[in-house]
Amino acid sequence: MATKVFIPTPLRQYAGNQKAVNVSGETVGELLNNLTTEFSALRKHLYNEEGQLRSFVNIYVNDEDFRYLQGPATNIQENDEISIIPSIAGGKEA
Amino acid sequence: MALKMIETALDQEEILAGESNSLLSRIGNTPLIRLHSITAELPKKVAIYAKAEWFNPGGSVKDRAALNMILAGERSGQLTPGKTIIDATSGNTGIAYAMIGAARGYNVQLALPKNASPERKKILENYGAELILTDPMSGTDGAQAYVKSLLAENPANRDRYFYPDQYNNPANWEAHFNGTGREILAQTNGRVTHFVAGLGTTGTFTGTARRLKTFDENIKTISFQPDSPYHGLEGMKHLETAVVPGIYDPALVDENLEITTESAFEMTRRLAREEGLFVGVSAGAAMVAAIKVAQTLEEGIVVTIFCDSGYRYLSDRFWDEK
Structure with missing residues (x-):
């Protein structure tokens, strides 16, 4: 199953200048891993050296912050859309 | 100089x-x-x-630039009573404009990404600023682009608004x-x-x-x-x-x-x-x-x-x- 992932403006240069890409994965973690395998230049912007998502990275499943779901373990349903949102201070609500 | x-x-x-x-x-x-x-x-x-x-x-370094840009606007005649100060900022410059606008009697309109925090929006609204919420995916650059296009699309807007443009002022x-x-x-x-x-x-x-x-x-x-x-x-x-x-x-x-x-x-x-x-x-x-x-x-x-x-x-x- 391929899921649409929206790429924020600052990161598009590392994702073939695309606004959105289709990536496969059953969970958010798997999907992000596949995304950064396909576009390896994205990896260091999203993950730290220990291979964990950087703490300020904001991932939304539809309109919900994945931290308020099950984080990387969040299952992806058909027609879900994933967005990587630029961090702005205090930026908690979409 | x-x-x-x-x-x-x-x-x-x-x-x-x-x-x-x-x-x-x-x-x-x-x-x-x-x-x-x-x-x-x-x-x-x-x-x-x-x-x-x-x-x-106003709680930040941005008070300095905001005040000087507003005073420079008044001095040059670009900012006159009745005009609205408009800019794109989710942050401290917005709060500074909103505070100074309230103190000097100007309306303030600010474009900011929709995912700005609720407390940030409340501070701006309580100073009386009007908020325009823009696409979170484009961040503050998107809010900036919105203000520029608003000013470009209608020449009459130039008479209505004062745009300090902190990046180039x-x-x-x-x-x-x-x-x-x-x-x-x-x-x-x-x-x-x-x-x-x-x-x-x-x-x-x-x-x-x-x-x-x-x-x-x-x-x-x-x-x-x-x-x-x-x-x-x-x-x-x-x-x-x-x-x-x-x-x-x-x-x-x-x-x-x-x-x-x-x-x-x-x-x-x-x-x-x-x-x-x-x-x-x-x-x-x-x-x-x-x-x-x-x-x-x-x-x-x-x-x-x-x-x-x-x-x-x-x-x-x-x-x-x-």
């Missing part, structure tokens, strides 16, 4: 003359605070000082040439050897560095920016990948440092616990950069800018990490 700058400063004092008890006369002249415990490992003859910019009435850096830089020289008795500041609009760095180098060209002026275009350092820009501000002057940069968001988060928490300084994330980043510079010295006075207070970021998650 130097002469013109001094005239500008006098104008500003003149415009606010007779308002010595006013709110806006309290902008600038912030304390310079010496760091103690975090700097304990540094050589005895090396000191780090920070300008405590949250002492400005010389009154931005002049606020720091006449204020911040002059204050640092006075507060260190001219003994400052290194100045460290982050790059966002680049106004703080450009204006302060220009003043310090005018005084003594041997003073080293060091900028810093995030290590990635995708980062959590409020107000900072990754210049390699961002729209470079028109007021930026690369000739003033003796060295540029890249700071990770994680190191800034960690330092921001330490500043609260170890120094009693509850400051924002960009202040944490400034401290990381200042220490990097200080560690290379045997003797010197390093001055940096702590842009705002931690109260602005209470809902951020990083306070609870580790």
Whole structure:
């Protein structure tokens, strides 16, 4: 199953200048891993050296912050859309 | 050029003359605070000082540029009673415009990304600003583009709005040439050897560095920016990948440092616990950069800018990490 992932403006240069890409994965973690395998230049912007998502990275499943779901373990349903949102201070609500 | 700058400063004092008890006369002249415990490992003859910019009435360094751009607009006749001040900013500049607009009787409209925090929106609304919420995916650059297109699509809007355009307005850096830089020289008795500041609009760095180098060209002026275009350092820009501000002057940069968001988060928490300084994330980043510079010295006075207070970021998650 391929899921649409929206790429924020600052990161598009590392994702073939695309606004959105289709990536496969059953969970958010798997999907992000596949995304950064396909576009390896994205990896260091999203993950730290220990291979964990950087703490300020904001991932939304539809309109919900994945931290308020099950984080990387969040299952992806058909027609879900994933967005990587630029961090702005205090930026908690979409 | 130097002469013109001094005239500008006098104008500003003149415009606010007779308002010595006013709110806006309290902008600038912030304390310079010496760091103690975090700097304990540094050589005895090396000191780090920070300008405590949250002492400005709007709570941040941005009061300085916002006030000077508004006064410059009044002086040039571009800003007249009845006009609305419009700009794109999710952050401190917006709060500064909203405060000054309320104090001087102007309407203020601000474009900001939809995912700005609820408390940020509430501060702006309580000052009476009107908010235009833009696409979160494009961040503040998207909000900027919105304002530009609004002004471009209808020439009549130019008569209705005053657009300070902080990225390209010389009154931005002049606020720091006449204020911040002059204050640092006075507060260190001219003994400052290194100045460290982050790059966002680049106004703080450009204006302060220009003043310090005018005084003594041997003073080293060091900028810093995030290590990635995708980062959590409020107000900072990754210049390699961002729209470079028109007021930026690369000739003033003796060295540029890249700071990770994680190191800034960690330092921001330490500043609260170890120094009693509850400051924002960009202040944490400034401290990381200042220490990097200080560690290379045997003797010197390093001055940096702590842009705002931690109260602005209470809902951020990083306070609870580790």
